[in-house]
Amino acid sequence: xxxxxxxxxxxxxxDEILEFFSNDRLEAEQWCKRRVRGLGYxxxxxxxxxxxxLLRLRTLxxxxxxxxxx
Numbered sequence: 179x180x181x182x183x184x185x186x187x188x189x190x191x192x193d194e195i196l197e198f199f200s201n202d203r204l205e206a207e208q209w210c211k212r213r214v215r216g217l218g219y220x221x222x223x224x225x226x227x228x229x230x231x232l233l234r235l236r237t238l239x240x241x242x243x244x245x246x247x248x
Contacts, residue, residue: 184229191232194239195222216241216248 192206199206210222216238217225225231241248 184232187229187232188226191226191236191239194236198239198243214238214248 195206195210196203199209210226213219213221217231217234220231222235225235238248
């Protein structure tokens with residue numbers, strides 16, 4: 179994936195994270211630094227470094243929004 183497209187996807191996913199945390203930027207940023215079981219115990223920040231990680235993160239957010247255990 180071209181770096182422009184990766185940056186765009188990263189921005190979209192970060193917007194989804196902010197929305198999940200009701201636009202509480204501090205809470206979203208803290209969550210992004212924590213290791214998350216649903217991502218294989220890597221942090222969302224780490225996941226945002228690759229297209230695959232971003233897609234996994236987007237899937238995780240969808241699951242969390244719908245109350246599906248991870």
